[in-house]
Amino acid sequence: MKIGVFWLIAAAVGLALVVLTRLYFTNEYFFFAAYVVLQYVVLSTAWNILGGYTGYINFGTGAFFAIGAYSSVVLHKLPALLKTFDMVIPAIPLPVMILVGGIVSGMVGLGTGYLTLRLRGVFFAIATLALAVVVQTLIVNWDYVGGSRGIYMIRPPKAPLGGSYIQYLYALMMALCVISVGIARWIERSRLGLGFAAIRDDELAAEAGGVPTLRLKLIATTLSGALMGMAGAPLPYYVTYLEPASTFNLAYAVNSVAMPVIGGMTSWVGPILGAILLGTIQQLGSVGFFLDLNIPPTFNLLIVGVLLILFVIIMPNGIMGLISARQRRRATIIETALQQQRAA
Amino acid sequence: MSSAQTDNGPLLAVSGLGKRFGGFVALENIDLTIATGERVGLIGPNGSGKSTLVNCLCGTLRNETGAVLFDGRPVDGLIAHERTRLGLARSFQLPKPFHTLNLIDNLRVPLLYTVNARPGHHLSDEQVAARCAELLEAVALADKARRLPRDLTQVEMRKLELARAVATEPRLLFADEAMAGLSPSEVEEIIAVLLRLNQQGITIVLIEHIMRAVMSFSTRLVVLVAGQKIADGMPQEVVRNPEVERAYLGE
Numbered sequence: 104m105k106i107g108v109f110w111l112i113a114a115a116v117g118l119a120l121v122v123l124t125r126l127y128f129t130n131e132y133f134f135f136a137a138y139v140v141l142q143y144v145v146l147s148t149a150w151n152i153l154g155g156y157t158g159y160i161n162f163g164t165g166a167f168f169a170i171g172a173y174s175s176v177v178l179h180k181l182p183a184l185l186k187t188f189d190m191v192i193p194a195i196p197l198p199v200m201i202l203v204g205g206i207v208s209g210m211v212g213l214g215t216g217y218l219t220l221r222l223r224g225v226f227f228a229i230a231t232l233a234l235a236v237v238v239q240t241l242i243v244n245w246d247y248v249g250g251s252r253g254i255y256m257i258r259p260p261k262a263p264l265g266g267s268y269i270q271y272l273y274a275l276m277m278a279l280c281v282i283s284v285g286i287a288r289w290i291e292r293s294r295l296g297l298g299f300a301a302i303r304d305d306e307l308a309a310e311a312g313g314v315p316t317l318r319l320k321l322i323a324t325t326l327s328g329a330l331m332g333m334a335g336a337p338l339p340y341y342v343t344y345l346e347p348a349s350t351f352n353l354a355y356a357v358n359s360v361a362m363p364v365i366g367g368m369t370s371w372v373g374p375i376l377g378a379i380l381l382g383t384i385q386q387l388g389s390v391g392f393f394l395d396l397n398i399p400p401t402f403n404l405l406i407v408g409v410l411l412i413l414f415v416i417i418m419p420n421g422i423m424g425l426i427s428a429r430q431r432r433r434a435t436i437i438e439t440a441l442q443q444q445r446a447a
Numbered sequence: 448m449s450s451a452q453t454d455n456g457p458l459l460a461v462s463g464l465g466k467r468f469g470g471f472v473a474l475e476n477i478d479l480t481i482a483t484g485e486r487v488g489l490i491g492p493n494g495s496g497k498s499t500l501v502n503c504l505c506g507t508l509r510n511e512t513g514a515v516l517f518d519g520r521p522v523d524g525l526i527a528h529e530r531t532r533l534g535l536a537r538s539f540q541l542p543k544p545f546h547t548l549n550l551i552d553n554l555r556v557p558l559l560y561t562v563n564a565r566p567g568h569h570l571s572d573e574q575v576a577a578r579c580a581e582l583l584e585a586v587a588l589a590d591k592a593r594r595l596p597r598d599l600t601q602v603e604m605r606k607l608e609l610a611r612a613v614a615t616e617p618r619l620l621f622a623d624e625a626m627a628g629l630s631p632s633e634v635e636e637i638i639a640v641l642l643r644l645n646q647q648g649i650t651i652v653l654i655e656h657i658m659r660a661v662m663s664f665s666t667r668l669v670v671l672v673a674g675q676k677i678a679d680g681m682p683q684e685v686v687r688n689p690e691v692e693r694a695y696l697g698e
Binding site for chain 1 (some may be wrong): 505507529531532545556564590594
């Protein structure tokens with residue numbers, strides 16, 4: 104399938120999902136829940152560009168996500184701030200906030216990449232964990248964006264696409280899904296993806312083969328960070344009350360690692376499968392959907408933990424890994440049969 | 448191959464190269480020149496600095512002192528992938544295949560990132576595919592083109608390692624213990640591959656412990672002992688050198 108064709112199909116699927124769900128679901132809660140699942144599709148796809156393709160495990164998803172969210176807060180307050188200097192600008196539309204959130208997180212991705220990519224394996228992971236702590240400390244102490252007590256975000260009065268504002272947020276997140284999945288799939292099939300895979304498998308051998316490893320790793324951290332920031336940018340309008348403790352929730356980091364692992368890290372399909380599977384279970388869990396059971400909120404992280412352990416034991420390469428292993432086995436059998444035939 | 452050779456100067460000229468790890472002197476004041484077309488055997492006891500020398504010349508490690516000229520051009524300060532693009536290739540002592548990629552993709556990495564990165568070169572997708580097939584054919588791995596490296600035997604792994612280095616279209620190839628752990632007939636196979644490459648115009652430095660292989664392959668022998676070059680010359684003369692005998696057999 105040509106790249107252009109895939110983009111068209113992905114966009115069509117995204118649009119169809121937005122239109123159909125609007126026709127069939129009248130309950131607002133559906134869009135609240137679906138938004139979170141879609142947000143995880145973006146986060147796990149973004150995580151996988153660095154973690155799955157180049158093999159650098161990032162525990163700092165929360166930081167990039169929050170940078171996106173808080174850059175939206177700044178942009179939201181910008182007209183009021185400028186007014187004190189007698190400058191009048193209209194309220195900044197959300198798509199612009201998403202773009203800016205992506206750029207800011209991408210820059211932070213580039214910067215942290217430059218500082219930390221000399222570290223490998225677990226040391227890189229620890230450095231990204233530290234990044235999350237640093238960013239959280241900065242936000243908690245930054246009064247303009249609400250500091251530790253948080254900030255109320257008044258949604259714009261009208262949703263640009265008709266329907267409720269939450270439906271608009273849902274449609275935007277769907278668009279981000281299409282964009283991030285399209286980018287991931289393009290990377291996978293391009294020269295860039297081949298270079299990423301070479302880095303993941305053996306960095307010295309990649310260099311010996313002419314791969315500019317540092318430059319490629321910086322591209323990966325920048326892209327991955329930018330997409331995470333874009334996923335976080337609409338969050339303030341989604342929650343309407345943004346505060347650091349929940350924005351930097353461990354769940355973002357844990358989920359965006361667990362979802363690609365469960366779905367499979369070597370293909371763009373894996374993070375989608377993992378995000379839909381885990382995200383949906385968590386949404387059902389957080390409603391206490393089943394039989395009005397009194398399910399505690401920590402149930403969500405428990406599910407992630409249990410599933411992660413099960414998958415690491417049963418399917419270490421995720422759902423997609425299982426499928427591709429079966430395909431390879433079949434190909435091998437056919438190949439040997441053909442060779443024997445030729446020999447006979 | 449890359450640029451035409453500038454003059455009749457040596458392909459590689461190393462002068463006064465030194466490398467230390469903390470207080471340990473791994474290489475000291477190494478001078479070495481290699482002419483185009485040569486087959487040089489680099490030998491020495493374990494820990495004498497052979498691999499460290501290769502790592503310094505290929506840019507994996509930085510040497511603290513000395514200068515390296517490749518084709519008359521200083522390459523000190525260039526990172527490994529830049530030296531590969533200039534035409535300096537290596538295979539690794541322990542094969543380092545890209546283990547999640549099949550053999551074709553293993554070879555596409557150097558083709559797309561080295562050959563296509565050189566100015567004035569651009570292989571189309573079809574040409575890349577044809578070149579992969581050709582390279583695999585040359586080392587008798589065409590049947591396993593779509594397999595993963597873990598399906599290969601030890602000797603096949605060594606061949607893949609060489610094919611991947613050759614895919615960069617090098618002018619100088621360092622083969623770092625390309626035959627360690629192979630049976631005598633497999634050693635013959637690899638030597639045949641290396642001789643063919645040399646006939647195609649690739650200058651080769653063979654780092655090896657198997658003396659039979661080194662003697663049958665090399666036109667010149669260089670001996671490293673404890674980080675110093677103690678001999679450099681015709682293979683038959685070098686092995687009779689009393690200093691070399693002492694290093695290998697003791698007093």
